[in-house]
Amino acid sequence: MATSWENLTSQVKTCKKCRLWKGAKHTVFGEGPRDARVMLVGQNPGEEEDKTGRPFVGRAGKFLNKILEENKIEREKLFITNIVKHKTPGNRKLKNDEIAACLPYFLEQIKMIKPKIIVLMGETARKTPRKRGIVYLETYHPAAAMRSGKMRKKFRDDFRSLKKLMIKI
Numbered sequence: 001m002a003t004s005w006e007n008l009t010s011q012v013k014t015c016k017k018c019r020l021w022k023g024a025k026h027t028v029f030g031e032g033p034r035d036a037r038v039m040l041v042g043q044n045p046g047e048e049e050d051k052t053g054r055p056f057v058g059r060a061g062k063f064l065n066k067i068l069e070e071n072k073i074e075r076e077k078l079f080i081t082n083i084v085k086h087k088t089p090g091n092r093k094l095k096n097d098e099i100a101a102c103l104p105y106f107l108e109q110i111k112m113i114k115p116k117i118i119v120l121m122g123e124t125a126r127k128t129p130r131k132r133g134i135v136y137l138e139t140y141h142p143a144a145a146m147r148s149g150k151m152r153k154k155f156r157d158d159f160r161s162l163k164k165l166m167i168k169i
């Protein structure tokens with residue numbers, strides 16, 4: 001277990017706990033304030049995220065930014081990350097052992113950030129264990145939401161609910 005934020009960052013940066021580090025340019029640890037009240041979590045980085053080392057900067061990230069702006073939620077105030085910190089080869093589906101190997105890093109991030117709300121985006125994120133005292137919101141992954149009208153509507157509604165919740169707590 002990491003003893004500090006710096007320690008956790010460096011553990012992730014040099015991690016070889018599963019096969020994914022081999023085909024990746026960068027780890028994508030996540031970004032945002034260390035005392036963020038809200039965490040957004042997706043599945044794992046894609047090509048653009050791997051190139052830049054930043055979460056949600058590709059097409060899905062741009063769509064997410066648009067929904068955040070619509071709801072006057074400042075991205076800079078959120079901690080945005082993924083369950084798995086490396087991309088998969090050819091953007092293939094994550095394997096269970098990869099999720100299991102990487103999940104402790106996300107749980108450790110929660111322990112250190114102590115958010116009030118966590119938004120779980122997509123199926124992989126929705127399956128993570130819950131912690132007491134945190135409000136969880138479940139929604140689609142932005143990559144899925146941007147492709148389908150029905151999902152897009154639900155995604156929009158969920159971020160509207162997030163905004164209301166952020167005002168309350």
Ligand code: SF4
Nearest residue numbers: 015017018086101102
């Ligand atoms: S995906 Fe996670 S567990 Fe696997 S090598 Fe990368 S940081 Fe380590």
